Amino acid sequence: MSDGAMDRVAKATPPRIARKIKGMSDRTVAWLFVAPTIFLLLAINIFPLVWTIRLSFTNFRANRLNREVEWVGLRNYERILTDSDIWLNMQATAHFLFWTIFFQVLIGFTLAYLINKNFRGSPFWTTVIVLPMMLSPAVVGNFWKFLYQPQIGLFNYIVGYFTGRDPSSFEMLGQVDLAPWSIVIVDTWMWTPFVMLICLAGLRSIPDYIYEAAEIDRASKLRQFLTITIPMVLPFLMLAVLFRGIENFKMFDLVVQLTGGGPGSTTELTSINLKREAFEKWRTGYASAYAIILFVTVFGLASIYVKALNKVKER
CATH class of the missing domain: 1.10.3720.10 (MetI-like)
Structure with a gap:
């Protein structure tokens, strides 16, 4: 990004947000960039795995959503x-x-x-x-x-x-x-x-x-x-x-x-x-x-x- 473009971005940033960003450490900024990826991994991979483990201990049937789900343990x-x-x-x-x-x-x-x-x-x-x-x-x-x-x-x-x-x-x-x-x-x-x-x-x-x-x-x-x-x-x-x-x-x-x-x-x-x-x-x-x-x-x-x-x- 050129210096002119960086200046335009800086001017377009609201002063309140600019002060908050300027006060953040590099570690915090890095986490802000990584956070969306972590959220997607949790939503796409971790949550379905945890939900599958939970369902494995029940008699749940996806075609009978109104049926009462029973806990069957290790059966x-x-x-x-x-x-x-x-x-x-x-x-x-x-x-x-x-x-x-x-x-x-x-x-x-x-x-x-x-x-x-x-x-x-x-x-x-x-x-x-x-x-x-x-x-x-x-x-x-x-x-x-x-x-x-x-x-x-x-x-x-x-x-x-x-x-x-x-x-x-x-x-x-x-x-x-x-x-x-x-x-x-x-x-x-x-x-x-x-x-x-x-x-x-x-x-x-x-x-x-x-x-x-x-x-x-x-x-x-x-x-x-x-x-x-x-x-x-x-x-x-x-x-x-x-x-x-x-x-x-x-x-x-x-x-x-x-x-x-x-x-x-x-x-x-x-x-x-x-x-x-x-x-x-x-x-x-x-x-x-x-x-x-x-x-x-x-x-x-x-x-x-x-x-x-x-x-x-x-x-």
Whole structure:
């Protein structure tokens, strides 16, 4: 701001307010600027969390506002933790998490390692590889659902070719053994570029002189890869696993677009079950307890993982 503009602002400020501002310390002025942000955080994040915790101890139903709300204590938590269907949903979620992260890290790191070689046309292929992660999950879900169609779907013909079955005789997404893997394939296709970019940043942060020193010591390429590349990229890999683990734990839209995540199916993840309890059965208090259990699970695992990540960085 120019001196003239500052003078005009000073003249336009009422004398009473100007005296108050002039008498404030820098700390007070800083708090005045930060206060709106703190208020928004409290209103958007903290208050809903506290309200959800309160509702988790009641039998409140959002579609029955006139109904008397009863305090049920820990009954909702007890019912959730002893429900065999919920544990099956947890297993389906764990299966989805493990295989998506495994394939995304494996393929993402391999692509990053190849692109880091700076071969001819690498910028073009980097752009092509990154395109899937820029699409909406709804668009990706509809696109891959078309590929999975029994009559015209590409993947049914591939599976039918290797299994010797008629491609039109089965629906890939309807098969109990294939439905979870169809989601793993789509999520891997969409988010492997994200892992690749993180790994690529890690690879390009390694100074060249380290490899030059290793070559002077006559270290083989495999030795350099195991003792230099992997240890120095490991923090970036762990960071990618953390991001993708949190995102996939709450995966919802892509699964619904592909399979519907029907009740009792092998693709009913915890996020889908939570939505069903909250907005289809309207068991708001029960769903609140469910959400708190998931929040504590994710927060606890993430905290342990971050501590391990910090120890790796300190090495």
